[in-house]
Amino acid sequence: xxxxxxxxxxxxxIMGFAVMTAAxxxxxxxxxxxxxxxxxxxxxxxxxxxxxxxxxxxxxFHELPRSDExxxxxxxxxxxxxxxxxxxxxCHFTSAIKEGKSKPIAGISCESCHGAxxxxxxxxxxxxxxxxxxxTETPEHRVQRWADAEAAGMIRPSNLYALAENCYQCHMVPNxxxxxxxxxxxxxxxxxxxxSQGEVRHNVWYTKENDVADINRQRMMFLIGQMLELEYxxxxxxxxxxxxxxxxxxxxxxxxAKKRLAKIDELTGGAAPEIKQALEAASGAKLSLNNEAALxxxxxxxxxxxxxxxxxxxxxxxxxxxxxxxxxxxxxGKVIQP
Ligand code: HEC
Ligand code: HEC
Ligand code: HEC
Ligand code: HEC
Numbered sequence: 001x002x003x004x005x006x007x008x009x010x011x012x013x014i015m016g017f018a019v020m021t022a023a024x025x026x027x028x029x030x031x032x033x034x035x036x037x038x039x040x041x042x043x044x045x046x047x048x049x050x051x052x053x054x055x056x057x058x059x060x061f062h063e064l065p066r067s068d069e070x071x072x073x074x075x076x077x078x079x080x081x082x083x084x085x086x087x088x089x090x091c092h093f094t095s096a097i098k099e100g101k102s103k104p105i106a107g108i109s110c111e112s113c114h115g116a117x118x119x120x121x122x123x124x125x126x127x128x129x130x131x132x133x134x135x136t137e138t139p140e141h142r143v144q145r146w147a148d149a150e151a152a153g154m155i156r157p158s159n160l161y162a163l164a165e166n167c168y169q170c171h172m173v174p175n176x177x178x179x180x181x182x183x184x185x186x187x188x189x190x191x192x193x194x195x196s197q198g199e200v201r202h203n204v205w206y207t208k209e210n211d212v213a214d215i216n217r218q219r220m221m222f223l224i225g226q227m228l229e230l231e232y233x234x235x236x237x238x239x240x241x242x243x244x245x246x247x248x249x250x251x252x253x254x255x256x257a258k259k260r261l262a263k264i265d266e267l268t269g270g271a272a273p274e275i276k277q278a279l280e281a282a283s284g285a286k287l288s289l290n291n292e293a294a295l296x297x298x299x300x301x302x303x304x305x306x307x308x309x310x311x312x313x314x315x316x317x318x319x320x321x322x323x324x325x326x327x328x329x330x331x332x333g334k335v336i337q338p
Contacts, residue, residue, distance in 0.1 A: 032095040037094070037096055047202070047208070055333065057107050059107065061107035065083055193325060194332055197213060219325070223268075223275070229253070233251075240289050268320045
């Protein structure tokens, strides 16, 4: 199960009636009960917040409800207020509990990608008591600290699969009604390196210069991104019920992702058996309507391969794909130097 669906079923249990009566069962990306908001992160990560504030992810909070294009989509969907209960909340906003109710408090924010903060915000920054520093922390404490932070829901940059999975859950736009009835764009030409190394980049904590990801990391991002593209397009097709824009564009995307991965398998000279494994898993399901069980099983096979791939490699063996990596002028948006 994906994180969204897993969370949704627990939300349904907690909120029961209220959610069930909403016109479209609403899928929030993260649990509003555990969201602290970007200001809480900014107490320590001031420069990350500064960079983020300039991105589309932050600005959508104010801009989306005002745009004509949004109003047009909302009207077709029968939504009166975009920031009230609507399908838009799951991808354009971060919600938290205010006065007992779940309300949007920001655009796509720190916690949309790193996980809801309540459980890990103290844990991940505590080096072992009040007077402890990074320098005095014992190695055992450090290992335990990160294990505890991850157990509490933190998604760290080292967990590239989980971090990148967030992007695809939103950017694939897996919502048939929104696309077919609302006329929302059916996803875009998302590619992980180009889309993470422009305006989204905030490598400003461990170093100050907001450097681009190093070459091995770019290779890993690129390859994990291609596997996620296949996984999430299969998941997308699995939800298709009508032969219309949504189904057609998702199926095309999945077919293209398969071709691209086959090409990548050649370029890497078979150095990653997990890529073949993903392709084999994907070949098990026909890209057709009302084929949910087989397509979800195929997506889960691809996911398993992608997670294994992320764990087993560091990028150094994949110089073969360097030609395929996007050049800096392809990076999406302007890099912010804090
Ligand atoms: C009290 C200060 C403080 C707050 C508040 C805080 N952080 Fe951190 N954060 C730290 C420190 C300190 C580190 C570095 C730990 C180290 O070097 O081992 C860190 C590291 C990180 C990292 C890098 C982790 C890694 O694997 O290297 C991420 C991501 C992160 N924080 C996200 C967040 C998010 C998201 C929030 C808000 C929900 C947040 N932080 C709030 C102090 C804080
Ligand atoms: C499943 C995720 C998802 C949902 C739900 C969603 N969007 Fe989007 N939307 C996106 C993504 C991702 C983009 C950026 C497209 C891209 O990749 O360039 C976007 C872009 C847009 C844009 C164009 C950019 C802009 O801000 O002007 C508009 C308008 C928009 N969405 C309106 C809406 C409205 C209105 C709703 C609710 C009815 C909604 N969206 C629900 C994912 C979603
Ligand atoms: C769109 C998803 C996304 C959002 C939003 C986001 N991050 Fe990140 N964050 C990432 C990714 C991806 C990386 C790893 C980037 C890389 O390796 O090039 C990262 C890396 C980091 C790091 C390590 C930076 C370093 O110097 O190596 C910290 C700390 C961090 N994020 C904190 C935050 C905080 C605080 C916010 C909110 C202001 C935030 N992030 C918002 C995706 C996101
Ligand atoms: C919670 C949903 C969500 C997540 C997670 C998410 N995005 Fe987005 N992203 C959006 C939406 C919605 C927009 C459009 C915002 C707008 O302009 O209204 C967007 C816009 C962007 C843009 C600007 C596009 C443009 O038109 O210039 C970039 C770049 C981007 N995202 C990259 C990423 C990357 C990389 C990740 C993962 C590390 C990521 N996003 C994770 C929802 C998300």
